[in-house]
Amino acid sequence: MELAVSCxxxxxxxxxxxxxxxxxQTGSRPSQSAADVAAVVFSSVCAAAAAAGADCHDNSVELTYISVTLVEKITSSLTSRSLPAAVTSHCMEIHRVLFQDLDLMAHLGVVSPVWEQKCVHAFHSSPPGPELDACLWSLTEVLKRLVKGSPREILWKLVSAFDSSLSALCSRFLPGEKTEDCTSRRHWGxxxxxxxxxxxxxTASSLICGAGVCLKSQRLTHIHSSALLNTISCSSEYYVKKRVLLLLKxxxxxxxxxxxxxGEPLFTGLKHEHFNSDMSMLAQSVLTAVAADWLESVQVDSSSFFGGSRRTRGDGGQKADCVMLRGVSLLLLKSVEHHIRTDAGTGAVSATEVFGYLQRLWGFLKRCSGQLTEVTHLCHWVSLLFGEQDDxxxxxxxxxxxxxxxxxxCSGLDDSAVLEAACASGCNPHCHFLFLLRSVAFDHSILLDFLISTETCFLEYFVRYLKYLRADWRGFTAACGRISMSDCLLSTQKPLTASCGGDTLGGPGPAEVSSSLHPTGAEMISSIAGLRLVEYGSSDESDPEGMDCQDEPGTSVCSALDVKQEISRPSIPVRQKQYESSHSTGLPRHPNSVLEGRPGGPSPPEQTSCLPLSARAVFCLSELREVVTRLQTKKLFPYNPSSLLKLLVQVENCSQQSQLSHFNK
Structure with missing residues (x-):
């Protein structure tokens, strides 16, 4: 097709x-033939790339807009079937010639040479300012739209056009070593x-490229991770520090x-050829920086609100910025985890090295948040810091x-010594799980909410922890005793009054603190001796279509409508879920989901709250198993939970065997 045309x-x-x-638009048949119209549209789209001179370029851009608008109008009219038969036939022929004979789609992704040239020049040499900002913004917006749904070939073609210039830009703005602070320059932030x-x-575009080729510019966050960490240390602009930290996280x-x-995860599970090396590079950069006292240079201001940062006279009650605290904590924890996973086989990662990183993190958290210094049990810090950020x-x-x-x-210690060391460093998995259950008031419906959400992180964690729990029941009961002991000490001291909101850090609410001591096995048996599960007496709790709920007595049920609502609704923070579980009807809280005592006994909530910690945890898991089983039977569970149910049954068996062994003694 000839493109050398005059203005x-x-x-x-x-x-x-x-x-x-x-x-x-009027529903009349154009006088021009379908082939002529298609040729003009095709030439107009392609002519924009070949235009020379400012006037001709402006005309070409206008022509491209008109052409694309016409194609959209023809397509929408054909889809809606709003045209007379003769006009429809003509438009279908135009559409066929454009997209089959001329392959218009292949030319719509062509990068404008004028725009490309301007951006490349700005990336190589422009100082911070409006010109460079405009180029950065325009490229970002185009890439966002391509990442969300365009063919990978078009995305790869666009990124490759800017590959070298973007690398040069990052080298200019993100030097590898600490230099003089340039953040005071105008427009720098x-x-x-x-x-x-x-x-x-x-970085997001690299997650969707699968096993294909990943360009250097798609890996810049990992390649320049050390420089980004330096920016957090050296920048005078707090919002820049936070933005960098969130990117790394x-x-x-x-x-x-x-x-x-x-709301859809971009990572497909397929990894490009540089994936493992890039993740190792990022993790190693973080660990190297932490070993060099990087945490000492991380600034954590007071949390910001709509009215500002609340920097007023007498600011003793201000809370630390939890966004920064959570970001630093997760960045370090995930870096250590990746370091362990990639180097564990070589024996290069020692237990002393790993716990050294954890001690540095704990020192950072205590320095930046006075509320965390009041924690009597170090393992509580995870649920305390991340209380309203479920993921x-x-x-x-x-x-x-x-x-x-x-x-x-790799420590060579026995199980009890390992658990003691873990508690001293705040990473005992039994304690973390118990604090998680306590933060949701031992509500199995919230755990179900996590299991059926689109996020898989809780499922992965839950399955892995249950596998460990069935092998270390003694450690679990010991953790219950330590937490109960810690609660007793806490009850004799000044209670924690802070709370961890979206941006502020604090302590547990009243529902999180239990004063029950860990009893013997015989006492546990006697506590539950008069309790039984309630069976349904009617089908009132059935789903709207009249689904029969009586086919399995003694198990919990969740209606189809409830499940659909739970799967489709957005994620709700833990503490909000805990509140709603007692004030709304989210997932069903049926009579058989609580323990019923003898006539005249206390109400179900009072009964479960007075049980020992280990019994409450096991009962919560038992209720969860019943609900998941019922959902699986009704074919309402979003995936096959057979392995999970098997683990939950094994955990219940461990509990029963432990109770019997204590009783026999």
Whole structure:
């Protein structure tokens, strides 16, 4: 197709395209043939790339807009079937010639050479300012749209056009070593934040490339991870520090782009050729920086609110910025976990080295948050810090479990000594799980909420912990005793009054503190002796379609409508879920989901709350098993939970055997 046309020809094309658009809009048949219309549309789209001179370029851009608008109008009219038969036949022929004979789609992804040239020049040499900002923003927005749904070939073609210039840009703005602070330059903060947005989009694009080729520019976050950590230390702008930290956190969690990816995870599970080396590079950069006292240079301000940061006279009651605390904690925990996973086979990772990182993290948290210094049990810090960030809390718990299992394997200590050392470093998995259950008031419906959510992190953590729990029941009961002892000590001291909100850090609420001591096995048996599970007496709790709920007495049921609501609704923080579980009807709280005592006995909530900690935990898991079993029977569970149910049954068996052994003694 000939593209070397004059500006006058383009004016004629504009008139012809406008005439066709009016005909389609009014439902009349255009006078031009389908082949002629398709040729003009195709030439108009391709001519923009070949335009020379400012005037001709402007005309070409206008022509492209008109052409694409006409194609959209024809497509929508054909889809809606709103045109007369003769006009429909004509438009279908135009559509066929464009997309089959001329393959228009292959040309729509062509990068404008003028825009490309301008961006490349800005990336190589422009200082921080409006010109560079405009180029960064435009490329970021285009890439976002391509990441969310375009063919990978188009995305790869666009990224490859800017590959070398983006690498040069990062080398200019993110030096590898600490240098003089350049953050005082005008426009620097805005430009760097736009660059960070672009880096996140590029990182997200690497997650969807699967096993294909990954360009260097898609790996810039990992390649320049040391420089990004230096930016957190050296930048004078606090919002830049936080933005960099969030980028690194999302990179290590494989969640880059989660804010704008329409709630769908971008990572497909397929890894590009540099994936493992890039993750190792990021983890090693973090651990090297932490070993060099990087945490000492991390600034954590008071939390910000709509009215500002609340820096007022007498600011003793201000809370630390939990976004920064959570970001640093997760970045370090996940880096240690990856370090263990990749180097454990070589024996290069010692237990002393790993717990050294944890001690540094604990020192950082105590320095930055006065509330954490009041914690009497170090393992409480995970649920305390991540209380209203469910996904982050599960990631932290899963990483801590991996760290503990590595320490258990390579330390050479017996189980009791390993658990003591884990409690001293705040990573005993039994304690983490018990604090998690207590933070949700031992409500099995919230655990079910986690299991059926689109996030798989809790399921991965839960299955892995249950496998460990069935092999170390003695350690679990010991952890229950330690937590109960800690609660007793806490009740004699000043209670923790802070709370961990979305941006502020504090202590447990009243529902989180239990004063029950850990009893003997005989006492546990006597506590539960008069209790039984209630069976349904009617089908009132059935689903709207009249689903029969009486086929399995003694098990919990969840209606189809309830499950659909639970699966489709957005994620709700732990503490909000805990509140709603006692004030709304989310997942069903049927009579058989609680223990019923003898006539005249206390109400079900009072009965479960007075049980010892281990019994409450086991009962919660038992209720969860019943609900999942019922959902599986009704074919309402979103995946096959057979392995999970098997583990839950094994845990219940461990509990029963433990009770019997104590009773026999």
């Amino acid at each position: 006058g020809d383009r004016s004629t094309w504009r008139d012809r395209l406008t005439d066709v658009y009016r005909c389609v 805005t430009t760097v934040c736009l660059l960070l947005d672009l880096l996140e989009v590029l 999302r990179a290590v969690l494989l969640k880059a782009g989660e804010d704008w990816a329409l 982050d809390m599960m990631e932290a718990a899963k990483a801590s479990l991996s760290i503990f299992l590595h320490h258990r394997q």
